Structure formats: C-alpha cells, structure tokens
Amino acid sequence: MGFLAPWFLAGLAALGIPIFVHLLRRHIVVPQPVSSLMFFERGIQSSTRHKRLRYLLLFTLRFLLLLLVVLAFADPFIRRFANDTRSHLLLIVVDRSFSMRSGTRFSDAKQQALSLLASKPRSQRAQILALGGRVEVLTQPSPDSNLLRTTLEGIEAGDGQGNFGDLGRTIRTLNDATPGPVDLHLFSDMQKTGMPGNFADAVLPPQVNLTLHDVAKASTLSNWTVESISAPAELLDPKDTTKSHVQAVLAGANTPEAIKKVSLVIDGKILSSREVKVPANGRATVEFAPLDIKYGFNRCEVRIEGDDALPADNGSVFVVRRSDPQRVLFVHRSADERSALYFGTALNAASHGAFVLQSVAVEQVTDLDPNKFAFTVLSDATALPSIFEHTLEQYLSKGGSVFMALGLDAGRRTHLPLWGGDLKRVRNFASSEESAAVSQVDFTYPGLEQTQPGRDNGGWAGTKFLYAVMVDPSNARVAARLSDGTPLLLEKPIGEGHLLVFASGLENLTNDLPLHPVFVSFVDKTSQYLSGSEQLSGMRMVDSFVQLRNAAEASKSEAATSEVIDPDGRRPLSLKDSQKVQTFRFSRSGFYQIHFANGRSAVIGVNPDRRESNLEPMSQEIRALWTGSNAGAAEVEKAPVAGTKYQYVSLWWYVMLLAFVVAVMETVFSTRYLGTQREEI
Amino acid sequence: MQRFLDPTVLAGISSLDLIAKTVVDGFVSGLHRSPDFGFSQEFAEYRAYVQGDDLRHVDWNLFARTERCYLKRYEGETNSQLVVLLDASNSMQYGSRKPVKADYARYLAASLFYLAIRNQHDAAGVIVFDDEVREYVKPSTRQGQLTRLLAALEQAEPRSRTDFLKPLEHFQALLHRRGIVIVISDFYEDPETIVRALEALRFRGNDVVLFHVLDPQELRPELKGPAILVDLESQQKIEVVPEYVASRYREKLQTHIEQLRTRTQAAGLEYQLLPTDQPLDTVLREYLSLRQAER
Numbered sequence: 001m002g003f004l005a006p007w008f009l010a011g012l013a014a015l016g017i018p019i020f021v022h023l024l025r026r027h028i029v030v031p032q033p034v035s036s037l038m039f040f041e042r043g044i045q046s047s048t049r050h051k052r053l054r055y056l057l058l059f060t061l062r063f064l065l066l067l068l069v070v071l072a073f074a075d076p077f078i079r080r081f082a083n084d085t086r087s088h089l090l091l092i093v094v095d096r097s098f099s100m101r102s103g104t105r106f107s108d109a110k111q112q113a114l115s116l117l118a119s120k121p122r123s124q125r126a127q128i129l130a131l132g133g134r135v136e137v138l139t140q141p142s143p144d145s146n147l148l149r150t151t152l153e154g155i156e157a158g159d160g161q162g163n164f165g166d167l168g169r170t171i172r173t174l175n176d177a178t179p180g181p182v183d184l185h186l187f188s189d190m191q192k193t194g195m196p197g198n199f200a201d202a203v204l205p206p207q208v209n210l211t212l213h214d215v216a217k218a219s220t221l222s223n224w225t226v227e228s229i230s231a232p233a234e235l236l237d238p239k240d241t242t243k244s245h246v247q248a249v250l251a252g253a254n255t256p257e258a259i260k261k262v263s264l265v266i267d268g269k270i271l272s273s274r275e276v277k278v279p280a281n282g283r284a285t286v287e288f289a290p291l292d293i294k295y296g297f298n299r300c301e302v303r304i305e306g307d308d309a310l311p312a313d314n315g316s317v318f319v320v321r322r323s324d325p326q327r328v329l330f331v332h333r334s335a336d337e338r339s340a341l342y343f344g345t346a347l348n349a350a351s352h353g354a355f356v357l358q359s360v361a362v363e364q365v366t367d368l369d370p371n372k373f374a375f376t377v378l379s380d381a382t383a384l385p386s387i388f389e390h391t392l393e394q395y396l397s398k399g400g401s402v403f404m405a406l407g408l409d410a411g412r413r414t415h416l417p418l419w420g421g422d423l424k425r426v427r428n429f430a431s432s433e434e435s436a437a438v439s440q441v442d443f444t445y446p447g448l449e450q451t452q453p454g455r456d457n458g459g460w461a462g463t464k465f466l467y468a469v470m471v472d473p474s475n476a477r478v479a480a481r482l483s484d485g486t487p488l489l490l491e492k493p494i495g496e497g498h499l500l501v502f503a504s505g506l507e508n509l510t511n512d513l514p515l516h517p518v519f520v521s522f523v524d525k526t527s528q529y530l531s532g533s534e535q536l537s538g539m540r541m542v543d544s545f546v547q548l549r550n551a552a553e554a555s556k557s558e559a560a561t562s563e564v565i566d567p568d569g570r571r572p573l574s575l576k577d578s579q580k581v582q583t584f585r586f587s588r589s590g591f592y593q594i595h596f597a598n599g600r601s602a603v604i605g606v607n608p609d610r611r612e613s614n615l616e617p618m619s620q621e622i623r624a625l626w627t628g629s630n631a632g633a634a635e636v637e638k639a640p641v642a643g644t645k646y647q648y649v650s651l652w653w654y655v656m657l658l659a660f661v662v663a664v665m666e667t668v669f670s671t672r673y674l675g676t677q678r679e680e681i
Numbered sequence: 682m683q684r685f686l687d688p689t690v691l692a693g694i695s696s697l698d699l700i701a702k703t704v705v706d707g708f709v710s711g712l713h714r715s716p717d718f719g720f721s722q723e724f725a726e727y728r729a730y731v732q733g734d735d736l737r738h739v740d741w742n743l744f745a746r747t748e749r750c751y752l753k754r755y756e757g758e759t760n761s762q763l764v765v766l767l768d769a770s771n772s773m774q775y776g777s778r779k780p781v782k783a784d785y786a787r788y789l790a791a792s793l794f795y796l797a798i799r800n801q802h803d804a805a806g807v808i809v810f811d812d813e814v815r816e817y818v819k820p821s822t823r824q825g826q827l828t829r830l831l832a833a834l835e836q837a838e839p840r841s842r843t844d845f846l847k848p849l850e851h852f853q854a855l856l857h858r859r860g861i862v863i864v865i866s867d868f869y870e871d872p873e874t875i876v877r878a879l880e881a882l883r884f885r886g887n888d889v890v891l892f893h894v895l896d897p898q899e900l901r902p903e904l905k906g907p908a909i910l911v912d913l914e915s916q917q918k919i920e921v922v923p924e925y926v927a928s929r930y931r932e933k934l935q936t937h938i939e940q941l942r943t944r945t946q947a948a949g950l951e952y953q954l955l956p957t958d959q960p961l962d963t964v965l966r967e968y969l970s971l972r973q974a975e976r
Contacts, residue, residue: 031909031910031911031918032909032910032911033775033910033911033913034775034899034910034911034913035772035773035775035782035867035869035912035913036772036867036912036913036914037912037915037917037919038869038937039933039937040921040925040926041919041921042919042920042921043907043919043920043922043925
C-alpha cells in the first residue's frame with residue numbers, strides 16, 4: 001500500500017485538535033445543588049467515568065474522521081498482480097477480411113478464439129469485434145459465455161480489406177467511452193498490407209494489452225491475382241477495336257516465374273483464353289479483343305486458371321453494357337451557332353459516337369420531350385418557353401440532367417430558369433486589361449475528375465474568361481471558380497436529377513475554353529456524368545458506396561423506391577430502407593443488380609481490394625512494435641497498468657465512504673452528548 | 682383575584698406587604714360565598730349563665746320573656762395569638778422554579794400575618810430560626826406590628842443549617858401564652874426528632890401546624906444522566922445515577938412524608954404538605970379553620 005499524494009499526509013497534524021479537546025483540555029463539571037442529600041445515595045456507576053467513556057468514544061470517532069479525510073486526500077492505493085485479469089475486459093477481434101479465405105485461416109481463427117473464450121473466468125466480461133472492410137462491434141461487454149460463443153460462431157469470412165489502422169481507431173473510441181484495462185486478442189493472418197501507412201493510426205491506448213494470434217501457417221505463400229482490369233463500361237460497336245477490348249494485369253506475390261492461362265468469361269461462357277508468362281514476383285498484361293457481346297448488360301470475368309494460395313482472387317469481374325448511341329438535346333439561342341459546333345465536336349471526339357447531338361433553337365423546343373434524350377444542354381438559352389421550362393422541371397425532378405451555359409444573352413436577364421434564383425450581376429472582363437482565369441478546380445467532381453492534375457491546374461490554367469455571370473451559389477456545389485472568386489461551374493441537385501450551370505458561354509466569344517484540349521475532356525466527363533452511363537455498369541471495389549438517390553429526396557416521406565440485389569440473389573435492403581437509404585455499401589464481391597430511385601437500372605461487378613491478395617505477413621519487428629506500442633505511453637501515464645507485473649488500485653473512494661459513515665456516527669454521538677450537557681447545566 | 686394566589690404570579694411582586702395584601706384580599710373576597718367561615722361579632726349561640734360570667738353578656742330581652750339568664754355568644758369574640766416559626770436554613774434557598782422555597786415560605790408568613798392582624802385583629806409574632814433563633818418578633822396587636830413582622834421576614838435570608846432541637850428551649854421560653862404556632866420548613870430531619878421538638882409546644886396548649894414546603898423538583902426529581910449533587914447546607918457532594926432518583930429516592934421521600942404526617946397526627950399536630958407551585962389559599966384556609974376550632 002502507498003499514497004499517490006503523500007504530501008497531503010501533512011494534514012495528520014490536525015489530529016492534535018481532538019487530542020487537545022478531549023484529552024488535554026480540563027473538563028469542568030458543574031454540580032447540581034439540592035436541598036439535602038438526606039435521601040440520596042451514591043450511584044453504583046460513576047457518572048464521571050461514564051462521561052469519560054463517552055468522551056473517549058467521541059474522541060475516537062473524531063480522531064478517526066480526521067485520519068480518514070487526510071488519508072483520502074493522500075490517495076492511498078494498493079498494488080496487486082496485474083495477472084488478475086478478472087477485472088480486465090477481454091476483447092476478441094476476429095479478422096474476416098478477404099485474405100482470411102486462404103486455406104483454413106478463417107476457421108483456425110474462429111477455433112482459437114472459441115478456445116480462448118472457453119478458458120476465460122466465468123465472471124470476466126468479454127466483447128467480440130470483427131475486422132474486415134470496417135470494424136464491426138458484434139456484442140457489448142458481457143460475461144455471458146453462451147452469447148459470446150454464439151456470436152463468435154456466427155462470424156463469416158468477408159471480402160473486405162482488413163485495416164489495422166481502423167482497428168486502432170475503433171479500440172481508442174471504445175476505450176474512451178468505457179475506460180478500463182483491456183486484454184485485446186487479435187486473431188488474424190497479420191497481413192503486411194493491413195498495417196496503415198501511418199503507424200500512429202494503429203497505436204492502441206495505454207490500458208490495452210494486445211496479444212496477436214497469427215493463423216497464417218506459412219510465412220510466404222505464392223499467389224497470383226488479376227490486379228486490374230481495363231475495359232469499357234459501355235460499348236457501342238463490338239467491332240470498334242479502339243474500345244472493344246479488355247486489358248488485364250496479372251500480378252504475382254512471392255511467386256516464381258510461371259505461365260498462367262487466363263480466360264475471359266462473359267455470362268458464364270469462356271469467350272477467349274490466353275497463356276501469359278508471369279515473371280517471378282512480377283506482372284504481366286493480357287488483352288482480349290474484340291468483345292463479342294450482346295445488347296444490354298454483359299457480366300464479364302477475367303479468370304486465372306489453376307490453383308494457388310488464395311483461389312478466391314483468381315478472378316476479377318466487371319460489366320460491359322452494349323447500347324446504341326444516345327441523343328443529347330442541345331438548345332441554343334437562335335443567333336448562337338458556334339456553341340453547338342464547339343460542343344458537338346468535342347462530344348464526338350471524346351465519346352467516339354456514344355452521343356449524338358441534336359441541336360435545336362430555343363424557339364423550337366416547345367413540343368420536345370427531354371425524356372427521350374440522355375441529357376439536355378441549354379446554351380445561353382435563358383428565355384425558355386414556359387411550357388418547355390415546366391417540362392424541364394418535371395424532367396429534372398424525375399432524375400433528368402441539364403447542363404446550362406450562361407452566354408451573352410443571360411447577362412440581359414434577371415431570372416435564371418430552373419435554378420431557382422436571380423442572376424446577381426455580370427462579370428465583364430473585356431473592359432478591363434486582364435481577363436480572368438480558372439483558379440480553383442475541384443478535381444474530385446465527376447465532370448472535372450483528374451487523378452493527377454499537372455502544374456497547369458489540369459489544363460485549366462491557360463484558359464481565359466472575358467465574361468461570366470454571377471450565380472447565387474447557395475445550396476449548390478461549386479466545382480470551379482475564376483480568379484476573382486466568381487463561381488464558374490455549379491451543380492445543384494433538383495429532385496432526383498442534376499442541374500449543372502456553367503457561368504460562361506460554350507462559344508469562343510465569352511472565353512477561349514473551346515479552343516483548349518481540356519474542353520474535350522470536360523465535355524466527355526460531363527456527358528458521361530450527366531447521362532449516368534458511368535455508374536450503370538463497370539466495376540467497383542468491395543466496401544465502396546453507390547448513391548441510390550439524392551440527399552434531398554431521401555428525406556421525403558414518399559420517395560421513389562430503389563432496389564439492390566446482391567450476388568446471391570438476395571435483397572439486402574428492407575422495404576423501409578429501399579425508400580430511405582441514400583447510399584449502399586458493396587460488402588461482397590460479385591455482380592450487383594441495382595435499380596436506382598431515378599428509374600435507371602445498373603449491373604455492377606464488385607471485386608475485393610487487391611491489397612488482400614498479397615499474403616505476405618508483417619515483420620516481427622512491426623509486430624513487436626505494435627504489441628509494445630502502448631508501453632511508452634504507459635510510463636507517461638501516472639498509473640501504470642499494462643506491461644508491468646503489478647497494477648495499482650486507488651482506495652480513496654472507499655476511504656471517503658468510511659469517513660462519511662464515521663461522520664454520521666460522530667454527529668449522532670455528539671448531538672446526544674451535547675444535548676444532555678446543556679440540560680444538566 | 683384567584684390569579685393572585687398563584688405563587689408564580691406573586692414571585693413577580695417585590696413588596697411582601699403588597700404580596701400579603703394581594704393574597705389575603707383575594708382570599709377573603711372568595712370567602713363571601715363560603716358557609717363555613719364568617720367574621721367576628723356575628724351571633725353564634727346562647728349559653729346558660731353560670732356564676733362568674735360577665736353580666737354584660739346576659740341577653741336581658743330574653744330574660745324578660747323567659748325569666749332565665751342566658752349569655753349571648755358571638756363569633757370571633759376571642760382574639761388568638763399567631764406565632765410563625767420560619768425555617769431560614771440554607772436548604773430553603775433551593776428552587777427549580779420561582780419562587781424558591783424560602784420566598785414561598787415568606788409569602789406564606791406574610792399572608793398569615795396580614796390576615797391575622799388586619800382581618801382578625803389577632804396578635805401575631807415570628808421566630809426565624811436555623812440551627813438557632815435568629816430573629817424574634819413578639820406577638821402583639823400594637824400599631825406597626827405588621828410592619829415589624831414583614832421587616833423580620835425580609836431579613837430572613839437562608840443561611841446555615843436546620844436544627845430543631847437546639848432552638849426548642851427558646852421556643853418554649855418565648856411562647857408562654859397559648860395560641861396557634863405555625864412551623865414553616867422543608868423538614869429535612871428525622872420525623873421523630875421534629876415531633877419531639879414540637880410536641881412540647883402542643884403540651885403547652887398551642888395548636889401546632891407544620892407547613893412542609895417542598896419544591897416540585899424535590900418531589901419528582903428527574904435526571905437525564907449521572908450527575909454530581911451538592912448539599913446546600915453541608916456542601917457535601919455525591920454522584921447519583923438517574924435510576925436511583927427515579928425509584929429509590931421517591932420511595933424514601935414518600936416514606937419520610939408519610940412518617941411525618943403519621944407522627945405529627947399522633948402527637949396532635951397538624952401537617953400540611955405545600956409544594957411551591959400550590960396556591961396560598963390552602964394555608965389561609967387552614968389557619969382560619971384552626972382559629973375556629975380553637976375558639
């Protein structure tokens with residue numbers, strides 16, 4: 001036993017007070033006068049002795065009270081062996097990531113976890129977590145062995161990626177919510193790729209004692225996988241060899257040089273097979289062309305024949321949709337012929353005929369139905385016929401997409417159709433000496449998406465803008481701004497549709513964008529985004545999300561229904577979720593059928609994260625660093641818990657409780673004593 | 682007026698004269714409704730003439746009608762002598778409430794003197810004693826007698842201790858004419874000793890009344906815990922436990938009172954227990970009763 005705040009023991013000097021009051025101070029007894037002692041006899045029990053006894057009892061209580069208060073401030077503690085684990089929370093984490101499908105890893109992990117659970121003391125609380133894709137807390141802390149065992153047995157291997165950084169974050173959150181010593185047992189194949197780039201993400205709190213249970217039997221396993229697939233999501237003409245081909249990259253981890261047979265399977269039938277020589281620990285590319293596919297969705301897979309350490313990653317699925325070219329409605333001011341020319345040329349160059357532009361003057365659009373087009377472009381057409389404007393509003397609310405460019409005519413208007421706000425003012429840079437440039441570009445926006453934009457701001461730095469219209473950006477996403485801060489590209493969700501506003505014209509009078517190569521890329525990506533063809537097919541990764549409806553529509557009570565059918569043919573969304581859920585997470589690999597809230601349907605191939613295919617375990621140094629990662633922090637903390645033979649339990653609460661009891665007793669005794677004394681005097 | 686017979690009320694009055702007047706006036710006004718008592722000079726009875734009787738008392742009208750001599754007798758025709766023996770020992774200064782026993786005794790004596798002198802025209806005197814005779818005022822009906830008596834009472838502050846035997850011889854020497862002797866004391870003495878000391882007065886033809894003055898706390902003492910008690914006369918201290926006071930003490934005191942009552946009655950003495958919370962009319966009533974009986 002010791003004291004965490006021993007300097008408070010100086011308060012023991014206060015013990016002199018009751019000693020002085022009770023023992024050193026002379027007690028004065030006031031005798032009571034009586035007329036005569038004729039009828040009185042000396043009492044058997046000495047009154048003085050009786051009082052002295054009461055004094056001593058009161059003195060003891062007061063002495064004890066002061067002593068306990070001083071001890072409580074000094075914060076006493078007892079030291080006991082740290083291996084008394086009954087008070088520790090047993091945290092069992094089972095890795096169910098995709099790599100655990102290799103051999104008997106997952107079953108071994110579950111078996112070892114069940115053995116650990118069976119050996120825990122009956123009163124010890126335990127909690128079960130599953131790692132894979134995201135960390136799932138499967139139970140609350142409970143001593144109920146049956147519940148824990150049932151939960152543990154119910155865990156199944158998943159297709160997600162195990163990230164020890166996510167595990168570290170989850171454990172830190174749990175430990176913040178319910179502090180206390182934790183024994184964490186991780187049953188995993190200890191994949192090297194599971195460790196995050198920043199080791200600090202995986203660091204555990206000081207009170208968590210980590211024990212690693214490696215279920216990977218061999219240190220190095222040879223595994224080949226289809227690392228990546230390059231295939232068109234949409235195909236117009238199978239004979240067009242520029243697009244009608246599939247390129248797959250095969251990669252080997254801890255593999256010798258080998259010749260692997262690779263097949264392209266479409267709708268369950270092997271369309272073509274190739275043999276490719278994969279170097280040791282290297283990559284090889286194989287290409288299949290042309291793609292002889294039917295109209296509609298074609299479920300494709302590139303598969304490596306043969307067996308290896310992880311057969312589940314030998315295939316990679318994707319979807320190619322064959323369709324006819326889609327029409328795009330281009331509405332322009334009658335006097336404006338240039339914008340249609342520039343936009344149409346760029347669209348044709350980018351999509352290779354996937355879209356056909358139908359140019360119409362604004363005065364002729366009254367009877368047109370925008371639902372027959374992939375999307376609609378309004379080029380400086382702010383003076384729309386009211387019937388067509390209403391039709392476009394309906395079209396937008398049901399999931400249509402409109403791209404609106406604001407040219408010279410828009411500057412003369414005060415009202416901006418469809419957007420829901422007035423035009424603020426016109427920025428005319430022609431009158432000034434310097435034109436405006438594009439200064440801010442959101443490269444994560446689908447229409448401007450670039451993975452690695454160059455120093456020229458992704459090609460946008462060279463563009464010059466002489467004219468732009470200020471649009472109210474409230475409730476809109478601003479994807480690009482000019483150098484003076486004027487929003488250039490804005491998107492606002494309306495109903496299930498999208499309204500994209502380009503604050504300048506599509507001709508070369510208001511800007512020189514159509515003369516730059518980035519214009520083609522911009523038109524291509526914007527067209528794909530607005531037509532929605534981008535997300536109707538292709539491939540995704542496990543644990544990625546797909547948007548089923550707009551956020552504004554999700555909050556409505558009578559929202560349109562969306563539907564998801566997973567690779568097993570089941571519907572993971574309940575009826576309520578199908579009307580409310582905004583996004584859906586792909587938790588498994590395979591083909592998902594999706595019916596979006598805007599009425600469109602898609603089939604998407606989902607593949608596991610290819611980092612799971614590298615079965616190389618993390619080094620012993622990293623393991624030692626991780627399991628001992630909390631030792632340094634423990635020394636910083638005042639109460640050492642983990643990593644030592646002893647743990648310290650503070651007793652101040654119990655001491656204060658005892659002091660309270662003594663204080664109550666002292667009050668009762670002193671009240672009785674003082675009350676009697678008053679009456680006697 | 683009955684309110685002024687309450688000792689607690691009287692304790693607020695500083696003058697003994699005023700206290701006595703208040704008590705007696707209040708008492709007398711209440712007597713008008715009483716059939717048992719009357720004033721002097723009232724007709725009482727006829728008695729046959731015997732030789733030696735004063736012829737002035739013969740009812741000559743009756744003699745004329747009957748030719749027989751009868752004497753007409755009146756109430757209060759004969760004056761009495763009242764002597765109060767007042768205990769002024771230290772034990773009389775005890776009191777758990779006002780008035781203390783000594784004050785209560787003085788109120789008693791003053792009221793008796795006032796009643797005797799002003800209303801009954803009796804001679805009255807006082808002997809203040811403790812273990813000896815401290816003050817003596819000879820019984821008299823002279824002018825200013827009441828003032829002298831009250832002055833003697835004022836000076837009778839408690840001191841020393843009680844001894845009945847020692848001043849007895851003085852009592853006998855001083856009381857050579859028979860009358861009413863009232864002894865006011867707390868009688869912390871052996872009953873046998875008290876009776877032996879006072880029965881000599883009875884033998885001399887006095888009507889002796891013992892007024893036993895005790896504080897209510899002495900009759901029913903209560904202690905919350907063990908205590909040290911000190912005797913006011915001897916200054917002796919002893920430790921006493923509450924259990925004893927609640928049981929044995931009360932038994933012994935009651936035995937003492939009963940013995941006192943029994944022994945005094947056996948010796949022809951009157952005994953009256955007077956707690957200090959009791960109104961004073963009892964005393965006055967007792968005095969008038971004795972005076973009537975004496976006649």
